[in-house]
Structures are given as structure tokens and as C-alpha cells.
Amino acid sequence: MRDVEIRDDMIRLGQLLKLAGLVEDGAEAKEVLEEGLVEVNGAVETRRGKQIVDGDEVVLGPEIIHVVTGTVGGDQIDQSTDNSGSAKR
Template identity: 55%
Template sequence: MEIEIRDDMIRLGQLLKLAGLVEDGADVKELLADDAVTIDGEPENRRGRQVVPGAVVEIDLPQGPQTLHVVRRTR
């Protein structure tokens, strides 16, 4: 799934909310505590991690894995 952002970066927690994969920060913390998130193939556990356009975020959710491709919104 492609997720468009308008700035040069977005924080991981915000990205997961924007994608509709979590409802709030508590859900984000739970995913990160379960080692369910990778960015460009590297495990990530920081909610505030800056994610830039071109990044690939993979999330192992109970309903199945999701892959997010972060792209810059064209104006």
C-alpha cells in the first residue's frame, strides 16, 4: 500500500495511524514491543523514528502482514 506524505518525513507512529493500521499510540507501542515492525528490512522499536519517502515499512499484524511504501505527495 502506498502512503503519501506531504513533508520530508513522518514519525512512525503517525504513519501507522495515517495508514489506518492502528487507532492510537497504545496500539503502536504494542506492535513495537512485539517486534512486529521493520523499516527497510531493519527491526524498529521507536515510535518516533523518522520515516522518509522511499522507505518500505513492514508490519506483522494479527490479520496478516502489511507493507507500506512511503511516497512524497506531488503537489
């Protein structure tokens, strides 16, 4: 399990999957979610827009992500968007 740090109080599941490097882009996030391959807190989740908050655990295959807010030395995302509408790292 590894911690992934978010700046705000929540992040959408699709953004988190990209931030954590579990998927390359939104299309891949949509695909793995539609296939039922992602679990949030032990339950299969299919919604890309599901709000993920501090303390949530996300699983995709062998990868387990623990979401934290604040500084803990994990990955962090700038959740603002660039001109293409994509989240910036």
C-alpha cells in the same frame, strides 16, 4: 504493497502506522513496536519516533507500506495537530 503519501519530508513511525490504518492509536503503535512486530527497510524497529522518509518501506504483519511524498493517489495526512495533540487526517 501500497503507497502512503506524506505531506512533509518525514513522518514519525507511530504517526505513519496510524495514518496507514495499521493501528488505531498511539498506545497500539507503542505496543506493536515494543513487541518487535514492525520492520523499517527490512530491520526490526522499536522506536515510535523513528523518522520515516520518502522511499522507506514499513511492514507490519501482512501489510507492506511504501512511503511517498507528493501526489500519487495514496493516503495523505495533515501532519499538524489538533488541540488534543493528535495528528489530523
